[in-house]
């Protein structure tokens with residue numbers, strides 16, 4: 001698909017093919033009066049001033065802000081049922097311990113693969129309409145070989161059916177199902193699930209919920225090491241409920257990311273920085289659970305590249321909007337709008353192994369971008385909860401556009 005996008009009032013993008021850390025995370029390219037030339041779905045040229053005359057379809061951004069398509073590196077978007085009762089119980093003072101995961105497990109086990117696909121499809125379309133063009137989705141609500149495979153096959157079908165890049169992660173070690181002793185469940189994950197997942201090519205990453213009341217550091221090390229032997233890159237739910245040393249394990253394994261980090265220690269931060277592990281922060285979850293926010297500024301100061309995700313899931317975070325999460329990051333984590341954009345684009349792309357393909361607007365990368373109903377970047381976090389995406393372009397094609405905005409040149 002060839003395309004010229006002209007009339008861009010302000011084009012804001014990080015640059016590079018890897019995550020940005022420290023002060024670099026807030027140093028973005030800002031081009032006023034810009035245009036983008038797309039050839040065969042990829043960016044051929046980014047320029048300023050008069051656009052070239054080209055015999056291809058042309059879009060006019062009419063002075064609006066353009067950024068890379070957003071990348072959500074941490075979701076549990078495939079699920080069945082809701083956890084409204086648990087949500088309301090928390091509003092009356094109950095505390096989140098993660099125990100409700102088994103409620104969703106029961107609902108997912110009862111659902112067919114077709115039902116999981118149909119339930120997730122509108123959720124992913126809503127994410128697309130908020131500007132998300134790449135999304136990671138985890139299994140982890142099956143907890144039997146058959147049901148984990150069912151979830152991952154549903155994720156694969158969604159990736160084939162929708163105009164988003166969907167990155168699958170195997171999270172068999174999400175919780176312990178009631179029906180098996182602890183050691184037997186871990187044996188099932190490493191001896192049966194991992195080989196099957198690898199054989200069918202159903203996941204790119206292996207994740208473990210390494211926290212108080214869930215998988216220990218030793219158990220997580222075993223699952224992630226075996227996952228790597230099957231070709232799945234390691235990542236972790238780390239130190240969300242307590243500091244159990246999960247960040248240190250992420251560094252030891254050179255995991256692609258350590259996610260949550262609400263209770264990460266100073267030593268854990270240093271280890272993440274030394275190992276180049278990206279810290280994925282999920283402030284929507286802290287917001288929903290009324291938990292303390294992760295130490296984003298200290299992570300950035302320690303040199304940890306920071307990414308943002310929604311953690312969209314039926315229990316601890318029913319938020320699927322990355323722009324809303326960017327608002328929380330600016331308001332509650334102390335990120336600048338520039339740092340938040342980098343966190344939700346290039347750094348998040350690194351977390352899903354796609355930083356060479358997406359996450360920034362520069363020649364060679366896929367033309368994944370958003371025309372926003374805004375004129376400067378600060379409006380994205382400022383208009384909290386507004387849906388500002390006007391046009392969402394995926395690989396050079398319009399994946400979604402709002403009615404009421406016509407990008408046809410006059």
Ligand SMILES: [Zn+2]
Pocket residue numbers: 074075076237311
């Ligand atoms: Zn999660």
